[in-house]
Amino acid sequence: MVKKAEPMANQSKENAKSLNRTKSRASIQQMFDEVAPTYDFLNHLLSLGIDNYWRANATGRAKKLLQNTPLPRILDVATGTGDLAASMAKIAGAKVTALDLSPEMLVLARKKYPDITFLEGYAEKLPFNDASFDIVSAGFGVRNFEDLEKGMQEFHRVLKPGGHTLIIEPMIPRNDVMKKLYLIYFKKVLPKIAGLFSKSTFAYDYLPHSVEKFPQAEAFTAILKKAGFSKADYFPMTFETSILYVAQK
């Protein structure tokens, strides 16, 4: 009797695994359209507000890299509701453009940040000329790309020579004890809390699965180098629960 909901929960986990295998763009879009109304609230709740610190950290590094660039052009890909784009827009003189494939996320982004240009599109075919930007950023987005290598090649293509990409992703801590605690939170606690607020419990089964399967640290910097970046480095944050990649064209 108590177990009635289990087949549905198991089905959701299976569907999450299947989406992580295909990363079908249409299904990814549908998932993010569904989570859009509760995305910001859950993001801040589930990360205990630390997500804003991670974005600010990326912006701080971008600011340093742009010290000698008077009017930097910045592109934020997979912008969602626009928080990383808005953080980057605080850099003096910066002109920020932001792009996402989810129309529902973009409705919210435009409401929150009317001064930023938000475009609908996808990372694997960016609607910009070669060498258009000084920085290309992406916060918690690249893990969902249907074609990750193509996406990274596009980031590289639209960057000016010497330009940088800054990419934030969740990280699975490498320390054994931290990893155990993190995975319990991520797989057992987080989907239950999210289920109380979000229409899409599925998205929160997909989240831990997609993070666990995503290439991390050296594995991802190798992908960046393969895409053409001359240098790629990574900086774990907050006890290795999040990671910032910085790569130069």
Ligand SMILES: C[S@@+](CC[C@H](N)C(=O)[O-])C[C@H]1O[C@@H](n2cnc3c(N)ncnc32)[C@H](O)[C@@H]1O
């Ligand atoms: C977890 S949200 C991150 C949003 C935001 N960057 C942040 O810092 O909170 C991931 C976003 O990536 C977008 N996305 C996923 N695949 C994409 C793709 N191939 N091209 C563009 N956007 C994509 C989704 O629509 C979603 O809004």
